Amino acid sequence: MRTLLSARAALLLLALPLLAGAFAQAQSAGTIPPSVDPELARYIGAIRAIDNHAHTVLPPPNDGTDREFDALPVDNMEPQTDPVVLRDSSPEVSAAWQALWGLHETAPLSTAALQRVQAARAAIKAREGVNYDNWVLDRMGIATEVANRVAMGPGIAKPRFAWVPYDDTLMFPLDNSALAAATPDKAQFFPLEAKVLQRYLQAATLQHVPATLGEYLSKVLLPTLQAQRQGGAIAIKFEIAYLRDFNFASVKQDDAARVYSTFASGGVPDVTSYKLLQDFLFRTLCQEAGRLGMAVHIHTGEGAGSYFSLAGVNPMLLEPTFNSKALRGTNFVLLHGGWPYVHEEGALLQKPNVYLDISQQVILFSPQLMSTWLREWLELYPDKVLFGTDAYPYTPAMGWEELLWIATHNARETLGITLTGMVRDGVVDMPRAKQIADMVLRGNAAKLYKLQ
Ligand SMILES: [Zn+2]
DSSP states (O other): OHHHHHHHHHHHHHTSSSOHHHHHHHHHHTOSOTTSOHHHHHHHHTOOEEEEEEOOOOOTTSOSSOOTTOSSOOSOOOOOOOOGGGSTTOTHHHHHHHHHHOOOOOSSOOHHHHHHHHHHHHHHHHHHGGGHHHHHHHHHTEEEEEEEOSSOBTTBOTTTEEEEOBOGGGGOOSOOHHHHTTOHHHHHHHHHHHHHHHHHHHHTTOSSOOSSHHHHIIIIIHHHHHHHHHTTBSEEEEOGGGTSOSOOOOOOHHHHHHHHHHHTTSOOOOHHHHHHHHHHHHHHHHHHHHHTTOEEEEEOSOOSSTTOOSGGGOGGGGHHHHTOGGGTTSOEEEEGGGTTOHHHHHHHTTSTTEEEEOTTHHHHSOHHHHHHHHHHHHHHOGGGEEOOOOBOOOSSSSOHHHHHHHHHHHHHHHHHHHHHHHHHTTSSOHHHHHHHHHIIIIIHHHHHHTOO
16 A cells, blocks of 8 residues: 555656656656556646536635535534545645645644644635635646536636536425435435525525416526526536435426426425426426536535435436437536446446546545546547546645645546556557547547637
């Protein structure tokens, strides 16, 4: 394990944006991992990336109280078994503290060491002010970060940041108490979703949801999507995996409208009837987002919390959605690569409008392990795989900055290992390997979202 980590640390150094010096040093010191071709490592390290998915936190003066980096920012869920990399004792984060704050600290941090990390971060925030988030991106060689937020704010703007708002709440306009009773996690999630819906209703100058589904669509759902598009959104996001399963049926509007009008003014819908309405609204949201030129981001794979239902979010359950002729004008991006369903998710890239990103995976898994399934995806559909991080303010010692650093550097190393293997096995030549690296780190996202 130690050998593995020191090899990873060496490649992380290679991947710094201004890496010529570090690269030359590593080369002469003979510390380049043999699994990565030096020429590829240098090339990949210099690519200015587009991060398809991150939970960006506002820079000063608005940080500290900012909670809009998630529609479900739950702080006190019942404990789960954290993956090793997210534990206080994770060795991964030391390299991030060193690169970002110039500190040589070892996890787990003592109280005094945590104060040093926080003081170093605060000093740079004070120096950079509203430019702080741009400064963070510059440390990672990231040109543009796709920020998944309820709303954007000062200091996170085009061209360095693009917006993806949350729209799960538009699928749940009725009394959600029966759904919230299902698990302790959902008991926290649904009131948070209701707050977001209240915000969207206020923007539509409404106090309650309208009486009929037709009015709900014309006065709430469509105007919200239009406002998001006008506000610069390039996609909408579903965290639906935290709220229900992926089994979205094709439901006639009349059937959904009956459920809606029965319960819009009160009463708790039974779970089966409510599902009809949710299914209809999900597909409507996807269709309208596509019509407005926005992609649809869907959380796939494992999720936080000890009550998360992995069986319900097998991406294969989305196949009928992807096979809907009415939704072929909408591009879907499956976030986080879908582990443990990595093979299923890769197979779904055959659909012309389905993509996936490697966010979160590049935090949780070693490049050596992750490269095994990344190779599968890149051999088949290299034009459908997007770099992403899922950087998130996790703990005081592990903020979105540290996770962004870990994810970005692991992603470059994972790509390096994967493409080196493909070159050495004669699957692609070196020029094509470089081209694929460009596509994954930047080109595929630029094309999908029509970014510069
Ligand atoms: Zn996320």
